Amino acid sequence: MDRTIEISKYHESLHPDAQLVRSCLDGDLKSQRELYEQYKRPMFRLCLRYASCRQDAEDFLQDGFLKVFKDLHQYRQQGPLGAWMRKVMVNTILQHFRRQKHLFAPVEVQSLAETYHQDEQITGAMDAEMLTRYIQGLPDGYRLVFNMYVVEGYTHADIADELGISVGTSKSQLSKAKAMLRKRLEGVYSKQEIGR
Amino acid sequence: MSERMDDLTRLVREALNRDHRSEWDTPSPDVWDSIASGLQRERRRRRLLWLVLPGLIAGGAILFFLFSDQRVMQRADETVLTDHTDAATEMATFPGNALRNEEVASTDDPAQSGDRPASDVPESKEDTGSGEVLAEPPVQTTQGALQSRQRVDAASLAGGVKATETDQASAQSTTDQSETSGDQVSDLQPVRDVPVAAPRMVAINPIARRSVLVKSTRALPIREKPSSTVTPARRWTAGLYLAPSLGTRHIVVNHGHPNLARALLKQQETPAVRAGFGLSAAYAVHRRWDIGMGIEYADFYLRSEYHKQIRFSRAGETINDEGLAESSYRVQINSSYGRIETDIVVERDQDATLREHDFIDLRLSMDQSLKLIRVPLFARYHFSMGRLRMYGQGGLTLQHLHQSTLDIRAVHSLSDQVRRVRSAHDAMPRGVNTTTLGWQLGLGVELPVGERLSLTASPVVSGSMEPLYAREVFRIFPYTYDLRIGLNWKF
Numbered sequence: 161m162d163r164t165i166e167i168s169k170y171h172e173s174l175h176p177d178a179q180l181v182r183s184c185l186d187g188d189l190k191s192q193r194e195l196y197e198q199y200k201r202p203m204f205r206l207c208l209r210y211a212s213c214r215q216d217a218e219d220f221l222q223d224g225f226l227k228v229f230k231d232l233h234q235y236r237q238q239g240p241l242g243a244w245m246r247k248v249m250v251n252t253i254l255q256h257f258r259r260q261k262h263l264f265a266p267v268e269v270q271s272l273a274e275t276y277h278q279d280e281q282i283t284g285a286m287d288a289e290m291l292t293r294y295i296q297g298l299p300d301g302y303r304l305v306f307n308m309y310v311v312e313g314y315t316h317a318d319i320a321d322e323l324g325i326s327v328g329t330s331k332s333q334l335s336k337a338k339a340m341l342r343k344r345l346e347g348v349y350s351k352q353e354i355g356r
Numbered sequence: 357m358s359e360r361m362d363d364l365t366r367l368v369r370e371a372l373n374r375d376h377r378s379e380w381d382t383p384s385p386d387v388w389d390s391i392a393s394g395l396q397r398e399r400r401r402r403r404l405l406w407l408v409l410p411g412l413i414a415g416g417a418i419l420f421f422l423f424s425d426q427r428v429m430q431r432a433d434e435t436v437l438t439d440h441t442d443a444a445t446e447m448a449t450f451p452g453n454a455l456r457n458e459e460v461a462s463t464d465d466p467a468q469s470g471d472r473p474a475s476d477v478p479e480s481k482e483d484t485g486s487g488e489v490l491a492e493p494p495v496q497t498t499q500g501a502l503q504s505r506q507r508v509d510a511a512s513l514a515g516g517v518k519a520t521e522t523d524q525a526s527a528q529s530t531t532d533q534s535e536t537s538g539d540q541v542s543d544l545q546p547v548r549d550v551p552v553a554a555p556r557m558v559a560i561n562p563i564a565r566r567s568v569l570v571k572s573t574r575a576l577p578i579r580e581k582p583s584s585t586v587t588p589a590r591r592w593t594a595g596l597y598l599a600p601s602l603g604t605r606h607i608v609v610n611h612g613h614p615n616l617a618r619a620l621l622k623q624q625e626t627p628a629v630r631a632g633f634g635l636s637a638a639y640a641v642h643r644r645w646d647i648g649m650g651i652e653y654a655d656f657y658l659r660s661e662y663h664k665q666i667r668f669s670r671a672g673e674t675i676n677d678e679g680l681a682e683s684s685y686r687v688q689i690n691s692s693y694g695r696i697e698t699d700i701v702v703e704r705d706q707d708a709t710l711r712e713h714d715f716i717d718l719r720l721s722m723d724q725s726l727k728l729i730r731v732p733l734f735a736r737y738h739f740s741m742g743r744l745r746m747y748g749q750g751g752l753t754l755q756h757l758h759q760s761t762l763d764i765r766a767v768h769s770l771s772d773q774v775r776r777v778r779s780a781h782d783a784m785p786r787g788v789n790t791t792t793l794g795w796q797l798g799l800g801v802e803l804p805v806g807e808r809l810s811l812t813a814s815p816v817v818s819g820s821m822e823p824l825y826a827r828e829v830f831r832i833f834p835y836t837y838d839l840r841i842g843l844n845w846k847f
Contacts, residue, residue, distance in 0.1 A: 187399065189392065189395065192391075192392075192395065193388065193392070196388055196391065200382070200383055200387075200388075201381050201382060204381050204382065204383045205372075205381045208381065209372075217383075218383050218384060218386075218387050221383055221387055222387050222390045222391055222394070225387075225391050226391060226394045226395070226398070229391075229395060229398075230398065287371060288371055288372045288373075288381075289380045289381070290371075291368060291371040291372060292372075295368075310364070310365045310368050310369070311368065311369070311372065338364055341364065342364055345364075345367075
């Protein structure tokens with residue numbers, strides 16, 4: 161009996177969200193709100209990186225959480241809930257991008273210039289918010305591949321498989337995304353150095 | 357700087373993991389509102405699905421079994437003019453058919469029936485001399501050709517059993533001849549077409565009926581006498597069953613939208629102890645359909661607790677025989693089986709201090725015994741699945757809910773000021789002691805354990821068509837579900 165309790169406590173310690181998940185599965189709106197409050201910020205950061213603007217990110221977040229609550233019964237508690245939710249969220253976002261026809265169309269030089277946020281006032285060290293804004297400034301295809309490869313850790317083969325493109329396209333999109341981002345960040349750091 | 361930028365991946369990951377300034381990664385409150393409304397929509401959709409799905413399944417099942425017969429008949433049509441020897445043998449050897457075949461032969465004389473002249477009969481390839489006729493290949497499907505063959509064949513069948521035996525021998529010889537002469541066997545088959553009177557035999561002999569279904573030709577008017585009108589051997593079924601209840605639920609209709617409320621009224625109620633039994637009688641009007649009626653009896657015992665609050669008022673106080681000041685308050689209690697209105701009487705010592713409009717908390721315990729008598733009129737559709745017989749039934753019910761006892765006890769919160777609180781004896785429930793119209797739906801399975809006896813198990817849902825409570829836009833319809841286990845006897 162004691163051993164059963166110990167195992168149960170151990171399990172609870174491994175999965176602190178287990179009770180919350182059960183309540184959510186029962187359809188308790190209060191628990192669903194609690195789960196949302198607990199994970200809204202990391203999930204929103206993820207959405208911000210994939211979206212081109214805050215409004216789109218909120219749409220992603222909304223669709224993602226609805227998907228999370230719908231598929232919560234599939235969560236087997238074999239890993240952290242946050243990681244599972246992150247995966248669901250990314251899949252929801254990818255689903256959105258898969259519907260776009262001209263996601264990987266060639267980007268013209270003019271439009272590249274327009275993607276920069278020239279009016280940004282950089283005052284401190286680069287943080288997540290600033291970096292996220294630069295990533296948001298990338299064209300959709302670049303941003304998508306960059307996020308999947310650099311942040312999520314997908315391989316080019318995985319990206320090609322997920323987005324229905326060739327491995328070569330994935331590599332070229334990543335290369336261009338990095339070049340664009342590097343150019344922008346170099347400019348920022350130069351400004352800081354000048355300021356000193 | 358360039359060196360730092362070369363490792364862009366590391367830089368990005370570090371930056372993203374760094375502490376974040378507040379608020380920028382906080383979504384607007386509207387997002388949760390949208391999610392919550394989306395969740396509500398999803399819940400409504402699921403509820404609707406659960407309402408529609410059983411109906412679709414039941415409808416699909418009924419259509420499947422209705423059309424499965426037609427598919428069998430269509431397949432039978434495709435096997436036209438093959439292997440007729442067995443059919444003829446079955447018909448001719450069945451007791452009584454020889455006599456009927458004689459009648460058929462006499463009444464189906466081409467000259468008397470006014471059919472096309474004998475010259476229209478296609479010439480046979482070969483006559484075996486024993487009533488056996490070898491006819492054209494099965495591609496001949498015109499009415500005249502088939503009728504002609506039927507006439508010839510009917511005459512040959514008039515010989516009864518003896519003719520059949522010789523037919524089998526001649527059929528064998530015909531096959532041999534076909535093989536030796538090099539003719540295609542499929543084009544030259546011994547014809548033992550069904551006589552014209554075959555549809556009439558359907559009603560006499562189930563074996564002959566089966567033969568017609570499988571062996572008949574396209575031209576025969578089988579559809580005019582569909583198999584579904586064949587009457588079962590035993591038309592009546594009597595049933596006796598026990599019906600332990602599984603529970604009571606409610607359908608809440610709000611602004612015309614139904615909602616299955618699981619625990620709206622049950623929150624304060626402990627499960628009622630209930631037992632019931634029923635008798636039914638059904639009459640087969642069709643091979644698959646029965647209609648019937650029954651009578652069911654159920655005994656309920658319901659214990660429930662409710663919290664109420666009343667406000668003390670001196671206005672209606674009177675002095676009773678014991679010298680206590682007494683005032684009464686009307687209280688309504690909604691239970692799963694009706695609304696009970698009772699007067700709660702508060703008795704206090706005359707010198708006890710109790711301010712006007714003070715709240716008095718009451719805990720009311722209610723014990724209620726109810727008897728339900730229900731008369732269902734139902735239609736039942738059944739089909740066989742292996743050894744089991746499955747059925748679905750539905751119909752209307754007349755139900756009378758009768759209350760035998762009602763006991764209400766009250767406990768109050770003001771022990772210093774109030775001497776006693778009791779329920780008046782004229783508590784009158786509404787929704788009971790009335791007869792209402794209801795509906796009943798059920799599924800069932802029947803396991804035969806003898807020629808006439810079978811065991812049955814059937815989950816049944818019964819509901820009322822009249823609301824338990826009704827306001828302007830809000831109505832509550834109770835329904836119960838139970839599992840019936842019993843015996844059926846056919847006679």
